Amino acid sequence: MGSTAASDIDTPVSLITGASRGIGAAVALRLAASGHHLLLTARNELGLTVIAEQCRQAGAASATVLPCDLTDQAAVLQVFNQIKQQHQRLDHLINAAGMMQDSMLGMTRLADLQALFSLNVAASYQCCQLAARLMSRQKSGNIVNLASKVGESGAIGQSAYAASKAAVSGLTKALAKELGALGIRVNAVAPGFIETDLTAHYSALKKQQLCQQISLGRTGQADEVAALVQFLCSNDAKYISGQIIAIDGGFSL
Amino acid sequence: MTAANHTDLQISNTGRLKHAFATALAIDVARISDDLAYNSIAEWDSTAHMLLIAELENCFNLMLDTDDIIDMSSVQMAKTILSKHGVVFEHITTDHAGSD
Numbered sequence: 001m002g003s004t005a006a007s008d009i010d011t012p013v014s015l016i017t018g019a020s021r022g023i024g025a026a027v028a029l030r031l032a033a034s035g036h037h038l039l040l041t042a043r044n045e046l047g048l049t050v051i052a053e054q055c056r057q058a059g060a061a062s063a064t065v066l067p068c069d070l071t072d073q074a075a076v077l078q079v080f081n082q083i084k085q086q087h088q089r090l091d092h093l094i095n096a097a098g099m100m101q102d103s104m105l106g107m108t109r110l111a112d113l114q115a116l117f118s119l120n121v122a123a124s125y126q127c128c129q130l131a132a133r134l135m136s137r138q139k140s141g142n143i144v145n146l147a148s149k150v151g152e153s154g155a156i157g158q159s160a161y162a163a164s165k166a167a168v169s170g171l172t173k174a175l176a177k178e179l180g181a182l183g184i185r186v187n188a189v190a191p192g193f194i195e196t197d198l199t200a201h202y203s204a205l206k207k208q209q210l211c212q213q214i215s216l217g218r219t220g221q222a223d224e225v226a227a228l229v230q231f232l233c234s235n236d237a238k239y240i241s242g243q244i245i246a247i248d249g250g251f252s253l
Numbered sequence: 254m255t256a257a258n259h260t261d262l263q264i265s266n267t268g269r270l271k272h273a274f275a276t277a278l279a280i281d282v283a284r285i286s287d288d289l290a291y292n293s294i295a296e297w298d299s300t301a302h303m304l305l306i307a308e309l310e311n312c313f314n315l316m317l318d319t320d321d322i323i324d325m326s327s328v329q330m331a332k333t334i335l336s337k338h339g340v341v342f343e344h345i346t347t348d349h350a351g352s353d
Contacts, residue, residue: 081316088311129319137307181300 011061013087014233015039015079017070017127018097020047022196023146026226027094028052031233032060039083041066042097070097070123071115080130089138092233093131095124095145095168100198101160113160120164125171128186132179139183144232145172147188149248165190169244176242185241189228192248194220215250266313267342270335273312274328277305287329313340 014031018024020042028040032055040048040055045067052063066082068075083090098120101112128143135141150158151165169188176186193199193210199219202210211217228247231237246252274289275282278296291297297305306322313335317325321334332342 077316077318084310084316132303133307133310133316136303137311139304182303 011035011037012091012233013037013039013083013089014092014094015041015083015090015127015131016094016096017041017123018095018146019051020044021051022096022198023191023194023222023225023229024094024096025051026222027096027229028055028063029058030223030226030230031092031094032056032058032063034230034233035059035061036092036233037061037087038063039066039079039087040064041068041070041079043067043069070127071118073126076123076126077130080134084134090131090134091138091141093127093141093143094229094233095127095143097123098146098198100158102157102201103160104157105159108160113163116160116164117167120161121167121171124168128171128175132175132182132184135184136179136182141179141182141184142233142237143172143175143179143184143186144229145186145188147172147190147244149190149192149246149252152190152244152246153252172244173242180241185232185238187232187237187240187242188244189225189232190244190246190248190252191225192220192246192251194222194225196222210251213251214248215253218249220247220249266340269312270309270328270331270342273308274305274331277301277308285328287332288327290327291325309335313338315340 014036016024016028016038019028019040024042028038028051032038038055038060040052040063042048045065048065048067052065055063066079068079070076099116101108101116124145131141131143145168147169148165150162151169154162172186172188179186192214207219211219225247228245232240271282271285274285278301280296291302306317309331310316315338325331325334336342
């Protein structure tokens with residue numbers, strides 16, 4: 001467990017799932033630079049510990065490591081219980097945890113589809129549910145989900161992943177309508193091809209082919225997505241809700 | 254704990270419950286009775302219900318599960334559900350438990 005500091009009312013408290021690597025880790029570092037109290041969760045405790053230390057050095061008010069399998073409902077409940085005890089509030093939830101499935105329709109096991117939905121959709125849903133309960137009392141809050149360009153427009157060999165990310169987009173829009181009355185904003189970012197562990201297995205040839213479809217002619221970096229999330233967590237974004245914001249270098253054009 | 258203390262605690266919890274309802278629903282505390290039910294007044298709609306849950310969780314320092322939230326259809330049911338979590342009220346009845 002990482003070190004903590006008592007919350008003060010002016011310092012935002014932010015929970016980031018999937019914070020041990022990729023976009024989640026990049027978001028953690030961005031929000032650390034903004035001085036947030038950070039609550040970092042993922043399965044990989046060692047990875048979280050390393051990121052938490054980097055966050056402290058980057059200026060986080062505090063960085064607490066909360067190792068958790070997000071598909072374990074009781075464990076997720078325990079995480080939120082700890083947040084309630086430690087900070088009594090939550091200002092930002094970043095649902096960055098997710099997994100990818102690259103397989104054609106006929107070669108996708110239903111068990112794989114269910115595992116994908118369990119993490120990408122159900123776990124995000126439960127986190128939104130519990131976060132909204134913490135946020136509703138303060139009548140303010142901000143939820144950012146990780147959707148995908150694939151969820152918006154589909155991709156060959158990614159039907160399961162696309163379905164799960166489309167579900168995230170639908171969830172985002174519905175919650176923006178439902179939670180707006182409680183002062184809670186809900187948005188999603190929809191990355192295109194971002195260089196992370198999830199895309200590390202792509203061959204150089206496949207990356208080259210993808211880049212030919214991207215207006216900017218290159219893949220994206222996790223920090224570029226994190227910068228957008230950081231903006232959505234700022235007061236400058238206080239009138240933005242219900243949006244699925246593409247960050248894909250023009251891939252979706 | 255003495256009988257007097259026990260009574261004080263019960264009254265206190267009932268008062269805290271009523272205050273939580275009045276705050277979440279933005280109504281006068283005098284309107285809070287055991288019979289008050291979800292959707293029976295305009296102020297207790299689905300949005301206010303979520304505020305109510307947050308208020309009760311904060312007031313009694315606990316976290317309710319989803320089934321509890323769905324079942325909390327009246328003040329009486331709120332007492333019944335909170336009593337499962339160790340909150341003591343006077344005149345607890347469980348007649349409504351498990352009802353629709």
